Amino acid sequence: MKRLVVEDIEKCVGCGLCMFACSRKFAKRPEIGNSSSAILPVSLSGFERGATVIFCRACEEPPCAQVCPSGALKPKKGGGVVYVESLCLGCHYCVEACTLNAIFVREDGKIAVCIHCGYCADYCPHGVIAYKEVEA
Amino acid sequence: MRDAVLIIDLDNYTYEVEHRPDLFEKWLGGTGVAVQLMREHMNPKADPLSPENVIVFATGPFTPAYPLASKTVAMFKSPLTGNLGESHAGGRTATSIAAAGYGAIVIKGASKKPVYLVVENDKVHFRDGRVLWGIPDSLIVGRIIAENEPGRGTRTMMRIGGAGEKLVRYSCVTTETYRHFGRLGLGAVFGSKKLKALIVRGRKKYLPADAKKYREVYDEIYRMAIESDAMKKYHLLGTAANVIPLNELNALPTRNLKAARFEKAEEISGEALAEYNLGRRIACSHCPVACIHLAVLRLPYENEPYFFRTIMISYDYELIYSLGSMLGIGNRDDLLRLIHRVETYGLDAMSTGVCLAWATEALERGIIGEKDTLVKLAFGDVEGYLKAIDFIYEQPTDFYKHLAMGVSHAAEVYGGKEFALAFGGNEMPGYHTGYAAVLNYLTGMRHSHLDSAGYSLDQKAKELSPEETIDRLIEEESWRQILSSLVVCFFARGIYTPEVISKAFEPLGYSISPDELKKLGREIYREKARLKIDLGFNLDELSIPRRIFETPSLHGELSEDFVKKALEYYKKKLREML
Numbered sequence: 001m002k003r004l005v006v007e008d009i010e011k012c013v014g015c016g017l018c019m020f021a022c023s024r025k026f027a028k029r030p031e032i033g034n035s036s037s038a039i040l041p042v043s044l045s046g047f048e049r050g051a052t053v054i055f056c057r058a059c060e061e062p063p064c065a066q067v068c069p070s071g072a073l074k075p076k077k078g079g080g081v082v083y084v085e086s087l088c089l090g091c092h093y094c095v096e097a098c099t100l101n102a103i104f105v106r107e108d109g110k111i112a113v114c115i116h117c118g119y120c121a122d123y124c125p126h127g128v129i130a131y132k133e134v135e136a
Numbered sequence: 137m138r139d140a141v142l143i144i145d146l147d148n149y150t151y152e153v154e155h156r157p158d159l160f161e162k163w164l165g166g167t168g169v170a171v172q173l174m175r176e177h178m179n180p181k182a183d184p185l186s187p188e189n190v191i192v193f194a195t196g197p198f199t200p201a202y203p204l205a206s207k208t209v210a211m212f213k214s215p216l217t218g219n220l221g222e223s224h225a226g227g228r229t230a231t232s233i234a235a236a237g238y239g240a241i242v243i244k245g246a247s248k249k250p251v252y253l254v255v256e257n258d259k260v261h262f263r264d265g266r267v268l269w270g271i272p273d274s275l276i277v278g279r280i281i282a283e284n285e286p287g288r289g290t291r292t293m294m295r296i297g298g299a300g301e302k303l304v305r306y307s308c309v310t311t312e313t314y315r316h317f318g319r320l321g322l323g324a325v326f327g328s329k330k331l332k333a334l335i336v337r338g339r340k341k342y343l344p345a346d347a348k349k350y351r352e353v354y355d356e357i358y359r360m361a362i363e364s365d366a367m368k369k370y371h372l373l374g375t376a377a378n379v380i381p382l383n384e385l386n387a388l389p390t391r392n393l394k395a396a397r398f399e400k401a402e403e404i405s406g407e408a409l410a411e412y413n414l415g416r417r418i419a420c421s422h423c424p425v426a427c428i429h430l431a432v433l434r435l436p437y438e439n440e441p442y443f444f445r446t447i448m449i450s451y452d453y454e455l456i457y458s459l460g461s462m463l464g465i466g467n468r469d470d471l472l473r474l475i476h477r478v479e480t481y482g483l484d485a486m487s488t489g490v491c492l493a494w495a496t497e498a499l500e501r502g503i504i505g506e507k508d509t510l511v512k513l514a515f516g517d518v519e520g521y522l523k524a525i526d527f528i529y530e531q532p533t534d535f536y537k538h539l540a541m542g543v544s545h546a547a548e549v550y551g552g553k554e555f556a557l558a559f560g561g562n563e564m565p566g567y568h569t570g571y572a573a574v575l576n577y578l579t580g581m582r583h584s585h586l587d588s589a590g591y592s593l594d595q596k597a598k599e600l601s602p603e604e605t606i607d608r609l610i611e612e613e614s615w616r617q618i619l620s621s622l623v624v625c626f627f628a629r630g631i632y633t634p635e636v637i638s639k640a641f642e643p644l645g646y647s648i649s650p651d652e653l654k655k656l657g658r659e660i661y662r663e664k665a666r667l668k669i670d671l672g673f674n675l676d677e678l679s680i681p682r683r684i685f686e687t688p689s690l691h692g693e694l695s696e697d698f699v700k701k702a703l704e705y706y707k708k709k710l711r712e713m714l
Contacts, residue, residue: 035341
């Protein structure tokens, strides 16, 4: 199956194009801004020291789904989660549960989590992230 | 369009939000809107360092919709020139202000005690800044606040160093460590308001009017940014690519413009820096280009072998000119040490270099003595300059108090105006290319080379009359009002043509034709000229340092007569316009 992966973190320049791309990922309802972004490049106290790109790594046993009280986050076959927005209470238990801090809070209080669609990878100008086949 | 204006009053620690569709629909954003907000909120007679001065930060309608719209316009009354202050910066400031939901932020009044501000979506937090006050190193201030405030990756952090606190009239506001609201002394205005930093974070979303079209236009602009030649120059060596060509054209100001050619230009060129020092490149938010070039400077500990400080230092053409050739510094490590020192205190590099170059010549000529400068200043001698930069911050003598007020002021007090390289009170940028550059410095609304790109016109056209030169400069500056209202990076001007801009507006639900854009550019120019005149600008008071006519430029020796004729014509044009 295909997954979003970090190819070479040392190449990150901190432009944030992946973050803005993530907001545009739904063809019928692209957003402008970062509210619904589920990917975030951060620096190690300044991008000159290097970067971390934070997004869901598609755990086999996702702690976020385990703590979700309403069934909004469900484990997906092969790893990661399916997010059913209409069931989300905005309790943010999942935000606390994620070891990577890869669940983000949207403007409306609901959450944003990577669905491994790969849309952002096409906008990484420097080959930091890629969308590719991995073993399940 | 995003139309919220956040107005923060430091006198009473209050804030309010106004929705101003009238302003943003008419003037787009950025410069266009900032001019109007200045008119509304500031008494034009205000002392720039009094609570009456106002700071406006304005973003534009293309942020964060499109790539390369990464800039924010700051407008204020300049404590350096006493006139219009306008400075642009990249980093993450624009996207963060947009993410917090604002088109513009206005800061009024002055705090009684040091504070820093945190804008978080709809809230403003007034944070106690007393402990941070007095920390001279803007890099350290950044690190402390970064530890205390959430928002990693999405926040912007604008702050001042010691120079701003000490009201050095050409102190800057640094954002995201390596970008600056550099020119005209915004740092001192922050300092006068006891404002150490402004942090903005948020997570707002906007919806395009036409979803399908929006993604298409986005992709078109993105592809141009990464594939076309329009931005190639900035992709490779960065602005430092200019050093060698300008030197070869006899246009690189050297040793206080006693010459326009530097024998060590190769050593401090973009090519040499890229080959020997370039350590990383980073980007402003939402820009794929990553034109921020960071050099690695390895400095050994003084007394312990095999220990090194490894410092990353951002360099650009303007710094190489002002702290390199202008000071006769032809060694890269020396140059980087000077840049780092200026960065530490939060000084404008161009103004600092020009001030030190003037001081060196004034010392050579005996106008001032070592009792004034406390240290021997000599072209090429880095140690003296490093100390002198400390003194501009510390201001231990009357001389440094005056030098901290700019080169025009210092020359007013000590003499040596003929070689004090400032125009309209703003220290000269690094292009001695000819008439268009000089006229650009004189007539540009910010007295900045970026106002009307005279340096570029000089290189493109050789035989222009005084009138043609002025016409071309006004036309360029008018168009740039649109770019700085959107606010897109001037480096992306090859991509954002009137046609592309018009097309990019459509999916956002706003319609404006290429011709209407050009017309609006002229209107914003006129509005800005009006504001400038209200603030006290008088063309008749402009003076030109003699040195400009003594040292041959790309266009050879310049004639005063040509400049006079051009200024007369400009005056006439301005009168007609207003």
